[in-house]
Amino acid sequence: MAFEYDIFLSYTSTDNEKLPGYDAGWVDNFKKFLDTLISQLLQHHPKIITSQEITEPGFNPFEKACVVIYLVSPEYIVSGEFIKEAEYLQLLMSNSNNMRIDGKLRMFKAAKSFVEPEKYHPLLRELVSYDLFMYDPFTGLMKEFNAFFGQDAEKTYWMRLVDLAYDIYKVIYYNQSQAINADFKQKATESMPDECIYLAETGNDLLIQKNIIRRELERHGYHVLPDKVLSPHAVDTNVTIKSDLDKCKLSIHLIGESFISEEFENREEVELMKLQNQIAVEYSNTKKNSIPFRRLIWIPQELSFADDKQQLLMESFISNTESMNGAEVLKIPIEEFKSLIKRELATIKDDKGYGYFIPEAALSSDSGKNIYVIVDAIDISKCQPVVNHLKQNGFDVLLPMFEGDIMEVRASHRNNLNACDSCLIFSDQVSEQWVKSKVLDILKAPGFGRKKNMIGKAIYLSTDKLIDSEYYKKYNFSIIRSNAGNFEKEIIQPFLKQITV
Known part of the structure; x- marks a missing residue:
């Protein structure tokens, strides 16, 4: 499809007020960083237009731009910009074929700050969120980034921004005419891995590790499920989880403090994490003596327990899990866990006849040389x-x-x-x-x-x-x-x- 713009960015001007120590606002910095990252992939600058630049009456972002980004915040959800975009979202829901290019969603939700799920438009609620904020374990609150360089920003803001840039690049790339001819599609079909991997929800304590694993899997062509936001209380969630698992040969579960702490047990993401694990156990049991289904469960080595009850809960979980068919519990460094995932997936690829390339760099030396x-x-x-x-x-x-x-x-x-x-x-x-x-x-x-x-x-x-x-x-x-x-x-x-x- 031919589009006038590569990216349409929808935001509210309230989110772009000038930041202390910067010459521009939050959104202007976001746009600049995103442009830099995507241009490295495309080898040219993407053509970006924002909701604040629109003067054309009846401008439909889905007709004009290849990709639509919603930069959400509590202020955006009640703004005039979102009200206008909601009208086009409603039209889009009646013709869902326009939502994807080559099977990839054209819509992206980037969250500047936390928004309660029930306040989202139904279609936005289901989109995977690229959260450009962080959970502060000391205050228990979500923290917005107003400084873009520093240890926290590098581990959270930049990691998720890189994910967003890469996923947007894939949509733009596949829309380019030179990338969708018959020869290219045939080559892609033959060479790209087509397995799905199930990466279960985790608590905020292991969100960074989860995103690192998701990013590496997607970089190598795997489709990571679930690919939409789930609620543990929705009537169709159990069916959706089982359906997704049925497409996978491997599920990955990251288990940390939030799994055993009473403080987090009523949080929606923790309830979903436990539900996904329970259904994966049931699913694995149905696969005995049939198509192999593997579960990898990772627990951080540095996990500490607040009391004996937490320790007993974790020991019981490990004992029960290790006795199950196709399950392996690993309490190892995250880098070793990533390597183990690669080896497991390489085996799957060999069975299917696919090559699987993951370049390995030499380990850092002790000498500093x-x-x-x-x-x-x-x-x-x-x-x-x-x-x-x-x-x-x-x-x-x-x-x-x-x-x-x-x-x-x-x-x-x-x-x-x-x-x-x-x-x-x-x-x-x-x-x-x-x-x-x-x-x-x-x-x-x-x-x-x-x-x-x-x-x-x-x-x-x-x-x-x-x-x-x-x-x-x-x-x-x-x-x-x-x-x-x-x-x-x-x-x-x-x-x-x-x-x-």
Whole structure:
């Protein structure tokens, strides 16, 4: 389908008031970050129009834009913008064929702050929410992000924004004419994994871990179920869970404090988590001596108990689960659990005759001598003397992938960001926008699963072009500039001393 715009963003002006310490409002920052992320995937900037820019009478976002984003908040739900969009949502419900492109939903719900489910339009209520806020365990309240850089933002805001950007990219990409010809569809059908994986609900205490697992599964072509919001009290929820499980060979359950604490037992997500686990147990029992169905249950190693009752509840759950057919309880680090999921899925793929590619980065070294050199293919020959010098000085050098499909390349990039001790961005012919996008990737690394601080970060410039030095210094990047474009080992030595531990 041909659209005038790639993205229509609906929001209320109340949510875009200027933030302290920033030159723009919350929505303007969101739009800028989203544009940057999607442009890295599309290789061009998406054409975005917002509800505040519409002057055309009767503008129907579903006719004009490939993707529609609802940036929701308590203020948005009662705003004039939402009232207008609700009219088009009502029309859409009468013709649901327009809701999807190549089976992918065109509508996305990004939540700036928490909105009670009953206040949503029925169609919005069922959409999976990309929550750009966090649960504060100290106050028990939902916390809105008004600072976009920092440990909490990197682990929550950026992780979910990356998810949103990637999912939007997939819709736009599949709508492009060059991506929907018959040859492409045949190739995609033959090469892409088609299994569904059931990822059960969890409490807020393990929401980050759940999103990390969801993201990795989706990046490798798996359809993660459930793909809509469920309520434990809805009459059709049990049927929906059973129907989804019937499409899957594996279900994944993350069990933490919220599962055993009386404080959380009446929360809707905890009730749903327990219901999904119960139905998965019943479903697994019906699969004995038939098509294999596996359940993986992960419990964080650092889980502590407030009293003996909680400990007994967890021990009873583990004992009962381990005795069941096809179930495995794992109390291991999340990275090891992710690796186990990969091995399990690789086995499934082999049985079906599919290849399953997940690039594995080398583990981070104890010496600190593991450095990721981020370089574009256009600059690799100019960067080679730097790489050679690092290797001669005992550094293990990680490099990006330059071939493969976009999911493989990005997965390799994320793995390298997680594995390295230090990063060096090399710039010769690339634009400063490219450099800044890589800086942003490094800042977002905790959201990709990175566990420890980076020892050193640097930008190596092989030309005398002007750059925004203050921007990079603000995020503690060293600037290394060569003279006359030639590599001189003396100029990189201060950085190497800094990162040698």
